[in-house]
Amino acid sequence: MxxxxxxxxxxxxxxxxxxxxxxxxPDFRGPRGVWTEDPVAELLSTYDNYLADPALRERSWQARRDNPAWAAExxxxxxxxxxxxxxxxxxxxxxxxxxxxxxxxxxxxxxxxxxxGNMFGVVCVGCAYTTSMAATLDRVSAGEADPPCPECGGVLKADVIMFGQAxxxxxxxxxxxxxxxxxxxxxxxxxxxxxxxxxxxxxxxxxxxxxxxxxxxxxxxxxxxxxxxxxxxxxxxxxxxxxxxxx
Missing domain, CATH: 3.40.50.1220 (TPP-binding domain)
Known part of the structure; x- marks a missing residue:
């Protein structure tokens, strides 16, 4: 047509x-995509791996802090x-x-x-706690490499859908x-x-x-x-x- x-x-x-x-x-799968140039980076978006690996969560928080989207127009x-x-x-x-x-x-x-979802919110995987990404990144900058939920001690994540989540x-x-x-x-x-x-x-x-x-x-x-x-x-x-x- x-x-x-x-x-x-x-x-x-x-x-x-x-x-x-x-x-x-950067995109993900293009010739110069994030996952193309650094296959390990895809693990940061996999829910089970994120929950199981504190070192991966620490890297995830650094990646969120340094995300070029904060300055994008x-x-x-x-x-x-x-x-x-x-x-x-x-x-x-x-x-x-x-x-x-x-x-x-x-x-x-x-x-x-x-x-x-979107990158501007943070949720706890263990309780109903939510907060802003900005507030959580302030905690990261203050020295908490993998900030826990202040209410239940659980794992925090960006309010985005990761691989393995519905x-x-x-x-x-x-x-x-x-x-x-x-x-x-x-x-x-x-x-x-x-x-x-x-x-x-x-x-x-x-x-x-x-x-x-x-x-x-x-x-x-x-x-x-x-x-x-x-x-x-x-x-x-x-x-x-x-x-x-x-x-």
Whole structure:
């Protein structure tokens, strides 16, 4: 369907790490990704390993403190999605990212579904204690390499979904609904290798949506896509948004 951009219904966008690389945040699986260059770093995102290994938790807290996302700013790709939303296109963003750059760019927080949580909160795995990441990193800077929960002594972690943890059921339901009611489904900067997020592409296509993939590397869902774009996301996405708004 070469005229896919003329469809006027709802739009859903699934965004992954690739949309934030122009903001200075490395992706994970790309040629220069965090896990590509340091395979051990992937262990930091594995729940069971994190719980079992205090040394790994210490490294995790250092990585959180030094995360380039703290200094990152939204880039033209984030801003293009804001433009699409403000044009009244019924956009819902389902993001695998935890950096909140969509909201900082101006996307309506009610229209951004964070299926992997966000990096700004901290939770205890043993009780209901929650706090801010900033407060916990202050403890790390003060000398607590692996700060325990102040209420139960349990393990603290960022309020993000790690490998081995189930996604929030409500967030996944909202994401599925967005995919199944969209006429255009954009998969942007995601390897589409992590389920169940990647399966949203299949759900959208099965419900009649046009799938457009914008990613530097091949994905398992390329064969379902009407168009696959390999251009840099910071230039490709604004161009695609201009197409959709030009009618």
């Amino acid at each position: 070469s005229d896919w951009h003329e469809r006027t219904g709802r739009i859903a966008a699934l965004t992954g790490a690739g949309i934030s690389t122009d903001s200075g945040i 939204p880039n033209p790709a984030h801003l293009a999605l804001v433009e699409l939303e403000r044009a009244g296109r019924g956009l819902t963003i389902v993001t695998q990212n935890v950096d909140r750059l969509h909201q900082r760019a101006g996307s309506d927080p009610q229209r951004v579904i964070e299926i992997h 996604l929030d059921h409500r967030a996944l339901l909202k994401a599925s609904l967005a995919a199944e009611t969209a006429e255009i489904f954009l998969a942007i900067g995601t390897s589409l290798q992590v389920e169940p997020a990647a399966s949203l592409c299949g759900r959208a296509v099965a419900a009649g949506a046009t799938l457009i993939i914008v990613n530097a590397e091949p994905t398992p869902y390329d064969s379902l896509a009407t168009e696959v774009v390999r251009e840099p996301i910071g230039t490709a996405l604004p161009r695609l948004v201009d197409l959709m708004l030009a009618r």
